[in-house]
Amino acid sequence: xxxxxxxxxxxxxxxxxxxxxxxxxxxxxxxxxxxxxxxxxxxxxxxxxxxxxxxxxxxxxxxxxxxxxxxxxxxxxxxxxxxxxxxxxxxxxxxxxxxxxxxxxxxxxxxxxxxxxxxxxxxxxxxxxxxxxxxxxxxxxxxxxxxxxxxxxxxxxxxxxxxxxxxxxxxxxxxxxxxxxxxxxxxxxxxxxxxxxxxxxxxxxxxxxxxxxxxxxxxxxxxxxxxxxxxxxxxxxxxxxxxxxxxxxxxxxxxxxxxxxxxxxxxxxxxxxxxxxxx
Amino acid sequence: xxxxxxxxxxxxxxxxxxxxxxxxxxxxxxxxxxxxxxxxxxxxxxxxxxxxxxxxxxxxxxxxxxxxxxxxxxxxxxxxxxxxxxxxxxxxxxxxxxxxxxxxxxxxxxxxxxxxxxxxxxxxxxxxxxxxxxxxxxxxxxxxxxxxxxxxxxxxxxxxxxxxxxxxxxxxxxxxxxxxxxxxxxxxxxxxxxxxxxxxxxxxxxxxxxxxxxxxxxxxxxxxxxxxxx
Numbered sequence: 001x002x003x004x005x006x007x008x009x010x011x012x013x014x015x016x017x018x019x020x021x022x023x024x025x026x027x028x029x030x031x032x033x034x035x036x037x038x039x040x041x042x043x044x045x046x047x048x049x050x051x052x053x054x055x056x057x058x059x060x061x062x063x064x065x066x067x068x069x070x071x072x073x074x075x076x077x078x079x080x081x082x083x084x085x086x087x088x089x090x091x092x093x094x095x096x097x098x099x100x101x102x103x104x105x106x107x108x109x110x111x112x113x114x115x116x117x118x119x120x121x122x123x124x125x126x127x128x129x130x131x132x133x134x135x136x137x138x139x140x141x142x143x144x145x146x147x148x149x150x151x152x153x154x155x156x157x158x159x160x161x162x163x164x165x166x167x168x169x170x171x172x173x174x175x176x177x178x179x180x181x182x183x184x185x186x187x188x189x190x191x192x193x194x195x196x197x198x199x200x201x202x203x204x205x206x207x208x209x210x211x212x213x214x215x216x217x218x219x220x221x222x223x224x225x226x227x228x229x230x231x232x233x234x235x236x237x238x239x240x241x242x243x244x245x246x247x248x249x250x251x252x253x254x255x256x257x258x259x260x261x262x263x264x265x266x267x268x269x270x271x272x273x274x275x276x277x278x279x
Numbered sequence: 280x281x282x283x284x285x286x287x288x289x290x291x292x293x294x295x296x297x298x299x300x301x302x303x304x305x306x307x308x309x310x311x312x313x314x315x316x317x318x319x320x321x322x323x324x325x326x327x328x329x330x331x332x333x334x335x336x337x338x339x340x341x342x343x344x345x346x347x348x349x350x351x352x353x354x355x356x357x358x359x360x361x362x363x364x365x366x367x368x369x370x371x372x373x374x375x376x377x378x379x380x381x382x383x384x385x386x387x388x389x390x391x392x393x394x395x396x397x398x399x400x401x402x403x404x405x406x407x408x409x410x411x412x413x414x415x416x417x418x419x420x421x422x423x424x425x426x427x428x429x430x431x432x433x434x435x436x437x438x439x440x441x442x443x444x445x446x447x448x449x450x451x452x453x454x455x456x457x458x459x460x461x462x463x464x465x466x467x468x469x470x471x472x473x474x475x476x477x478x479x480x481x482x483x484x485x486x487x488x489x490x491x492x493x494x495x496x497x498x499x500x501x502x503x504x505x506x507x508x509x
Contacts, residue, residue: 150469153291
């Protein structure tokens with residue numbers, strides 16, 4: 001009889017919880033997920049079983065009272081009943097934690113540490129940068145890029161005012177508005193592409209352009225002749241030219257003639273022709 | 280040339296590169312639209328408080344998110360194929376140049392002119408004159424006339440190289456024992472820089488390509504000068 005009771009107990013335990021015997025080290029309790037279990041999930045509001053399985057005497061009497069009219073229950077009793085069935089309220093299970101502060105702190109810490117490593121590397125590991133990074137050299141490079149008309153359409157050289165020798169503010173404001181006006185007067189239309197890289201564009205231009213509801217892509221390339229070679233000495237001037245007189249002669253056409261090969265108005269109209277929107 | 284830390288393309292120097300620029304704008308706009316939409320959906324899903332556990336399927340949205348991407352892909356493919364075929368159009372080059380890759384320099388042969396050929400080595404940093412661009416300048420530039428269709432036949436004498444000039448939209452591998460052809464027209468006079476685009480050994484980063492486009496009459500001057508020199 002004792003043996004059957006023991007067997008029944010073992011049987012019960014076998015069903016209720018699995019017992020895992022690991023080679024001589026003892027047993028580990030493993031959950032049996034086929035049995036009803038309690039959980040707090042916002043998307044699954046009703047758990048399979050009550051939270052408190054074995055009720056105390058007080059809780060049992062409360063449960064009996066619950067079978068009557070609920071109007072007789074006080075607030076504390078209702079809360080006690082809730083806590084018998086559920087471990088956490090919705091507010092408690094949905095609340096966030098302060099973990100994010102630790103995460104941000106850790107991330108910033110390691111970023112800072114990386115910064116220290118980089119600073120150390122710059123001081124103790126890397127050699128000096130090439131002489132081409134010296135400010136004077138960069139200045140000459142810049143001037144040369146402008147003289148060579150590097151990226152003259154929408155890029156680097158397009159932002160330089162060759163006439164007034166400074167960076168442009170409002171790019172081709174008058175020309176664009178004039179062109180737009182001309183198009184409209186003749187009853188045609190004009191596609192305008194707004195270049196985002198304009199410097200210091202005033203709001204008036206924006207308003208005007210928007211009111212006109214058109215966009216104008218004017219590829220203005222060095223309208224006038226090259227500026228005087230002020231600054232670079234003759235020695236530097238020959239640096240611009242290659243060994244040989246060819247480039248000097250080809251550059252001379254830049255210097256002395258208007259840039260006839262790149263007529264800005266033609267360029268502008270040519271683009272618009274492609275889009276079938278010329279006036 | 281490209282500015283330091285430049286992200287976008289250089290200004291186009293040839294009509295093909297203009298086409299590529301516009302196509303890139305178009306495709307990138309599509310990419311941005313899709314990415315913005317996906318990012319919005321992700322944020323909406325993550326910040327949603329409620330979950331619908333009973334969603335099983337939906338034929339309507341499945342149709343939409345199959346057909347709409349197909350349409351978008353077609354709208355990307357059509358301009359792309361157009362440019363692809365544009366590149367291979369029959370044209371009649373006025374000039375043929377051979378660009379041969381060596382370790383570690385380029386040599387250019389203008390066989391249309393008798394015996395015009397020269398090597399193009401990078402100018403070392405310590406030999407630069409003030410204002411020249413580091414790692415980009417070469418002692419001899421490949422000179423071509425503007426507004427003239429030019430054909431470049433690219434090959435290599437030893438290992439793989441690649442002849443690339445981004446501003447003109449050109450890149451072609453230089454394969455030993457093989458001739459690759461690329462044709463282009465340069466719109467505007469100027470100097471266009473490129474760098475070897477196939478790993479070829481220790482000085483792969485130090486064999487730049489410099490193309491100089493000048494008007495035709497000046498080009499003729501140059502060819503006579505160079506023929507005299509070589």
